[in-house]
Amino acid sequence: MKVGILAVQGDFEAHAATLARVGVEHVFVRTPRDLEDVDAVILPGGESTTQWKFLVEEGLEESLREFGVRGGPMFGTCAGAILLARDVRNPKQQSLGLADISVIRNAYGRQLASEVRHGFTAISAEPIEMVFIRAPIIECVGRDVEVLAKSEGKPVLIQQGPLLIATFHPELTSSTTVHEYFLRMARHHLAKERVSSNSVAQPAVSAGPVEPR
Ligand code: GLN
Numbered sequence: 001m002k003v004g005i006l007a008v009q010g011d012f013e014a015h016a017a018t019l020a021r022v023g024v025e026h027v028f029v030r031t032p033r034d035l036e037d038v039d040a041v042i043l044p045g046g047e048s049t050t051q052w053k054f055l056v057e058e059g060l061e062e063s064l065r066e067f068g069v070r071g072g073p074m075f076g077t078c079a080g081a082i083l084l085a086r087d088v089r090n091p092k093q094q095s096l097g098l099a100d101i102s103v104i105r106n107a108y109g110r111q112l113a114s115e116v117r118h119g120f121t122a123i124s125a126e127p128i129e130m131v132f133i134r135a136p137i138i139e140c141v142g143r144d145v146e147v148l149a150k151s152e153g154k155p156v157l158i159q160q161g162p163l164l165i166a167t168f169h170p171e172l173t174s175s176t177t178v179h180e181y182f183l184r185m186a187r188h189h190l191a192k193e194r195v196s197s198n199s200v201a202q203p204a205v206s207a208g209p210v211e212p213r
Contacts, residue, residue, distance in 0.1 A: 010046020
């Protein structure tokens, strides 16, 4: 498995370090060509306005959207969450629009702009450390969105099919729980894809004798 990490701005190095800790190969994505042989993509935290400007300049906006529309696994943290959202406010901003969520940027106010919380999630028995840095609030989620964790009453970790979104920064902690969850999701998704493309490729008439089970 090879993971592409969007590396136009933000804390992409921290995601690379986390993947290295769990022994997964990565490439930094700066042009559409860098996406050619990756199995999954991570969109890091940073400044979403700046990231979006680079995406448009490099034509990455289209290739990332295509990757997502084809069902490629994607994981966005903080600014990455904003890039994936269907609707972005405060101020209104363009995005990839792949995840059925509506987000409000920098919504925690000045005092609460950055803080560390510990919270339970649906992905592990232990609470995890959640580092929030000028995080967006997920205001609304669509019907296909599964909320995996809430904090202060708002979703902070969500999944929609092969998309995983955190408004906090698991890459800035020593825990690899969220990344490992994403990698499991991605592997599961890729295995399913393989099965379905095999079954399309084999017409029923050429199927050999049925193996006893
Ligand atoms: N405040 C940033 C934005 O709106 C996101 C901050 C982050 O990624 N830590 O783009």
